[in-house]
Amino acid sequence: MKFKVSCELEYEVRDNSTLIFNVNVAKTQNQQILEERLQLDPDLNFEEYVNPILDNRYIRINVPAGNLRLSYQALVDVIYEETNPATINEVPIAQLPLELLQYIYPSRYCQSDRLMRFAQSEFGHLVPDYSRITAICNWIYDNVTYLSGSSDQHTSAFDTVTERAGVCRDFAHLGIAFCRALNIPARFASGYAYKLQPPDFHAYFEAYLGDRWYLFDATRLAPLNGLIKIGTGRDAADIAFATIFGDVEMNQMNVEVECLETIPDSDCPEYTNQAISHQVS
Amino acid sequence: MKFKVSCELEYEVRDNSTLIFNVNVAKTQNQQILEERLQLDPDLNFEEYVNPILDNRYIRINVPAGNLRLSYQALVDVIYEETNPATINEVPIAQLPLELLQYIYPSRYCQSDRLMRFAQSEFGHLVPDYSRITAICNWIYDNVTYLSGSSDQHTSAFDTVTERAGVCRDFAHLGIAFCRALNIPARFASGYAYKLQPPDFHAYFEAYLGDRWYLFDATRLAPLNGLIKIGTGRDAADIAFATIFGDVEMNQMNVEVECLETIPDSDCPEYTNQAISHQVS
Amino acid sequence: MKFKVSCELEYEVRDNSTLIFNVNVAKTQNQQILEERLQLDPDLNFEEYVNPILDNRYIRINVPAGNLRLSYQALVDVIYEETNPATINEVPIAQLPLELLQYIYPSRYCQSDRLMRFAQSEFGHLVPDYSRITAICNWIYDNVTYLSGSSDQHTSAFDTVTERAGVCRDFAHLGIAFCRALNIPARFASGYAYKLQPPDFHAYFEAYLGDRWYLFDATRLAPLNGLIKIGTGRDAADIAFATIFGDVEMNQMNVEVECLETIPDSDCPEYTNQAISHQVS
Amino acid sequence: MKFKVSCELEYEVRDNSTLIFNVNVAKTQNQQILEERLQLDPDLNFEEYVNPILDNRYIRINVPAGNLRLSYQALVDVIYEETNPATINEVPIAQLPLELLQYIYPSRYCQSDRLMRFAQSEFGHLVPDYSRITAICNWIYDNVTYLSGSSDQHTSAFDTVTERAGVCRDFAHLGIAFCRALNIPARFASGYAYKLQPPDFHAYFEAYLGDRWYLFDATRLAPLNGLIKIGTGRDAADIAFATIFGDVEMNQMNVEVECLETIPDSDCPEYTNQAISHQVS
Structure with missing residues (x-):
């Protein structure tokens, strides 16, 4: 499935600062980057670091006082593997x-x-398979209100487990915490998300089941097979799209995702009942 | 219903200290003290303060270095009013x-x-009467494990709402927090409790419904009509049985409650389905 | 010292709601209300409750859907007593x-x-008199940044003790917490504040020393002898200027304080080095 | 410097359980293991995993109901590099x-x-070199009481930053948090500690300065050049000496460290003023 993703970020930099971005799409065996362009205005040097295990790509830019605009565009071919959840x-x-x-830590x-007893009481009796993580996502969806500005x-x-309101990042954190409380490995993921409204960077999570990481999103705001991965980490601390060291203010942010499949509309990702992973056997 | 209650507390006082006790049974229109004895060894002076609104009785003792033993005994006649919860x-x-x-603050x-959405989501749809507080108590009983040493x-x-374990004080705090989150006035209560095993001071809560305060105890460890009130307050901060200012260690504590009704056994308080209050019209 | 205080509050009420206001100046022996006017538009009935011990005045208004404007004006004569802090x-x-x-709870x-050791370590060695509370206020002023929107x-x-940023309410809470951790009775106070910029309701605190409550304000944003008391309580939970039950949004708020002393300017309250209390012997 | 370290751990296993141990000394270029023995009673199979980047060694044992005793002994040659802190x-x-x-996350x-402002206010003005982390350690030592059972x-x-009491693990966490709040990379370390009384596993931390990780220990309970590293991680979550999955209770734990240098006593590690790292250029 081919997507065109882009983001444009504008900052006012008041003094020499260092900015670290994690907005580049991850390059993996199953997520090929057909074209990619990162532009800075002014045209500063930058340094890229790719985490050898997680494939996260970090861009570091040392910026003098003034304005900074970062534009990123990529044409990405993502291969999702669909698996029957029952297996x-x-x-x-x-x-x-x-x-x-x-x-699981x-x-x-x-x-x-701190959620051990809670998770045991809500989910401990369920069958230890894919359906249990689905139950966790359903619980979050049913009990936590998606509310911009609530966190x-x-x-x-x-x-979040008590205050019951949050945004995508909070939904992902809670899903991860429940999984780990049940000894299911889980990690935070960030990405571009097809159909997300309003368009923005998105957060979801991955749980390790069987022999690989599967994608989950308790917000139900985007189809799992329309997620283009930027990175993964223990939680949001690891993969902020921008980490700023200095006196800097963000003025603007635009994120866009387009599906490039031209033939039958149905080829573009729809919500699916299948388990979705990036790994292809 | 007549009860004999007693407690014996022993302390090692390492330096001049001030101790404030709230172990005396409250004197109210419906809780008569037939006999009462407070003994200190050594035989120190003490000062009593009775809160004019809540009837809580505080004893202040200024204690020199050495041992302190406080013995309290009271013969109490408690009049419980039973009301049909449906009304x-x-x-x-x-x-x-x-x-x-x-x-409600x-x-x-x-x-x-911080529990507003939680309480609304769990209990917001229920009929706003006595049964809703029963539902709160049932939720706590079903979801929180009574576990000595867990808090x-x-x-x-x-x-507690997340960690799901606690003792009577934690059960009461959670009941109160849920009530207040629903705009139901609720307060913390401490007392002697008939049938409580092992014997100890007990904590429960009161919620204001109709025209008075009703008693609730989510622990189900003692019958509501076997509670002899010591005091009430916003929460445990207000009515600790002992507050210590100085270098003091407690060595021993014994609490006892006896029911003095002799004729038919059934007169001694059993668990009841009626709503229990201290007020008698 | 005579002051004219006023506030104007506007709300959009989307459905039948109950609003409780605590904006009326407290009537005490040393704070006389020479004139006072509370107007509602629409002209609804309201009910006033005065706390018999604290003198806080609460106004309850049951409001139908629509707009509500509350205007309050008072001409107040406040007698401050100045005491030499050294005494x-x-x-x-x-x-x-x-x-x-x-x-102290x-x-x-x-x-x-949870601040016992902290308070002991920072303030435990200081002389147990007025100067210790001054030291607490200085610590807060020096270590906490007054930053609108930070809490x-x-x-x-x-x-706040760790995050080190807050507004007047947070400064007061921290001052109170430190006092109580040192066994000094302390309570939250709200009021109108002469010279406060921008004008707003103000929060400060009172500590009980000697034989009375003294005023303290770690923000240094208004002179202590320019505070016109609305109410006191355990903390902000007790004396919010408005507590809203229902679907209501505030559209506007204006607060004003004027000093009415006409002869020599210096009669209008300036920052003082004296200890300020409301009590006059 | 040669050390003999050992630990003996005994567990009562009530049902099939999985235990993961991280008690083996790390094998690195500068920490050579001359002899090593891990014994289990009963003599169960186990699996070892060595983290390829951090060198942490994890042992997984699947244990049936019954008792389990783990004995570990190692003869280790640790090369510490001493550096002049001023450089x-x-x-x-x-x-x-x-x-x-x-x-730094x-x-x-x-x-x-949540400690950004605190760290800036306490340590932000200090020279950004080794002495700043020393200042952090001194602050912790001066302000936090080492108190068994307080956390x-x-x-x-x-x-801990507010409650001001803790054990070695809490001292390390606070040191790490302060460093990260100042953008200094810091990580948690566990090890055997020469001279630690009473003998136990020890926790300390490492901060990245210049071109390597330096060791710090705000507890001052053991010399830095007497630490034999077990592992490092983000915090204690990563390198618990034992992680238990199942119904298991620890019955006993013994830890011992001996210095094997025989000639002049002064060769055995003493407290040092030098900066200590494991890296040798």
């Missing part, structure tokens, strides 16, 4: 690949250590 | 006696301001 | 009037129980 | 190796995002 089981701790252990915004950068799953 | 309604804010407003351990003096309703 | 001592717990005990926004209605002293 | 500078974000970015127990597994830097 996907959780992995017992006794067999879990040990490099995934870090994804609590993190800044996903205090799974801030300090809001964590421990807040 | 008891909540009071809309538009008609609530304004001196009760403080009981959040307090240290009952952060009702400490800093634990609040905001913790 | 004012703290009251040891052993001698504290027991009805003040509630003001923690409350929703003043979790003094919200859930922010408490436990947050 | 070590912080690395500006503009030049920081980008793979270290994760170590907040984590579960190190909420640096639990949920305690985080945000709690």
Whole structure:
């Protein structure tokens, strides 16, 4: 499935500053970048770092006082694998690949250590397979109100589980915290999202089941097979789209996603009942 | 119903200290004290203060270094009024006696301001009468594990609602927080509790419905009509059985409650389905 | 000292609602109301409740859908007593009037129980008199940035002591929490404040020293002898200027304070080094 | 410097369980393991996973009901590099190796995002070199009481900075949080500690300065050049010495460290004023 994604970010930089962006689409075996352009105005040098395990791409720019505009465009071919959810089981701790252990530990915004009894009581009795993570997403969708401005950068799953309002990042954090509280590896994901209204960067999460990471989004705001991955991490702390060191203010942000499949409309991603992963066997 | 209650508290006082006790049974129109004895060893002077509105009795003792033993015994006649729950309604804010407003505001351990959406989502659709507070108590009983040692003096309703474990004080705080989040006046109560095992001071809560305060206890550890009130307050901060200023350690504590009704056993309080209040019209 | 105070509040009421206002100036022996006018548009009935101990005045209005404008004006004569701070001592717990005990207990926004060691470490070695509360106010002024929008209605002293930013309400909560952690009775106060820029309702705090409550304001935004008291309480939970039950939005708010002394300018309150209380012996 | 370290852990396992241990000494270029023995009783199979970047070694054991005893002994040669602290500078974000970015982001127990103003106010004006992290350690040592039992597994830097009491893990978390709040990469470290009394696993932290990680320990309970590293991570969540999945209780734990240098006593590590790192150029 081919998508054209773009973002345009404008900043007022009041003094020498360093900005780190994580807006580039991840290059993976199943997410090919056919074309890509990153432009800065003024035309500054930048440095790119790619996390060798997670494929996250970070751009560092040292910026003098003045305005900065970053424009990013990419033409991406994403191969989603669809799997019948009924065939996907959780992995017992006794067999879990040990490099995934870090994804069952609590993190800044996903205090799974404090949600153990809650998760056990709500989801502990459910069959330990894909349907349990679906139940978690349904619980979040049913109990948490998506409400712009109801949370801030300090809001964590421990807040959201009680305050019951948040945005995509909060929905993802809570999903991750519930999974980890049940010993299911889970991680935060950011991306461009087809059909998301209003257009913005999107946050969702991945849970490790069977032999791979599957995508989940408790907000139901975008089809899983319309997500173009930017990066993954323990939680939002790891993959902010922009991290600013200095006296800088954002003036504007535009994000766009277009589906480039021309033949039958139905080829463009629709909401699906299948389990979606990036891995292709 | 007549009860004999007693407590014995022993402290090691390492330096001149002030201790404030709230262990005396409240004297009210419907809770008569037939006999009462407070003994200190050594035989120190003490000062009593009775809150004119709440009837809480505080004893202040200035204690030199050494040991302190406090023994309290009382023979109490408590008149409970039983009411058919089906006849008891909540009071809309538009008609609530304004001196009760403080009981819908959040307090240290009952952060009702952060449980608004939670309470609305769980209990907002229920009929606004006595049965709604019963539903709150049932929810707590079903979802929170009574577990000695699972909480400490800093634990609040905001913790308990997610961590799902606590003791009687935590159960009461959560009940109060839910009520206040629904604009139902609620307050913390401490007392001696018939049948409580192991014997100890007990915490429960009162909610204002109709024209009076009704008793509730989400722990189900003692019958409501076997509670002998010590005091009430916004939350546990107001009515600790002992508040210590100085270098003091408690060595021992014993609490006992006996029912003195001799003829038919059934006169001694059993769990009841009636609404229980102290007020008698 | 005579002041003219006023406020004008406008609301859009979307459905039958109840609003409770605490904007009326307190009537006390030392704060006489020479003239006062409360107007509602539309001209609805309202009910007033005066707390018999604290003198807080609450106005309840049941409002149908539509707009509501509340206008309040008062001409007030406030008698401040000025005392030499060097003569004012703290009251040891052993001698504290027991009805003040509630003001050393923690409350929703003043979790003094969690600031014990902090307060001991910063202020524990200081002389237990007026100067210690001045030291607390100085610490807050020096360490916390007054920053509009940096906190919200859930922010408490436990947050502010670390996050180090807030508004007048947060400064007051932290001052109170520090006092209580040192066993000094302290309470929250709201009022109109002469010279406050921009004009708004103001929050400050009172600490009980010697034989009365003294005023303190860690924000240094208004002279203590230019404060016209609305009310006092455990913390902001008790004396919000408006508490809204229903679907209501505030459209506008104006607050004004004028000093009516005409002869020598210096009679109008200036910042003072004296201890200020409302009580006159 | 040669050390003999050992630990012995005994568990009662009530049902099939999985235990993951991180007690093995890390094998690195500068920490050679001369001899090592891990024994299980009963003699169960286990699986080892070594984190390829951090060198942490995790042992997974699937255990049937019964008792489990783990004994670990190692003879380790640790090469510490001593550097003159005066020559070590912080690395500006503009030049920081980008793979270290994760170590300036907040984590579960190190909420640096909420300590920004605090850290700026206390340490922001200091020279950005090694001495600033020393100042952080001194602040913690001076302001936080080392008190066994004063914290639990949920305690985080945000709690400790106000509650001012904790154990080695809390001291490390706070040091890390302060560093990250100042954009200094910092990570949690666990190890065996020579001279630690009573003997136990120890927690300390590392900060990245100049071209490497330096060791810091705000507890001052063990010399930096007497630390034998087990592992490092974002915070304690990553490198618990034991993580238990199942109904298991620990019955006993013994940890021992011996210095094996025989000739002159002074060769055994003493407290040092030099900066200590594991890296040798």
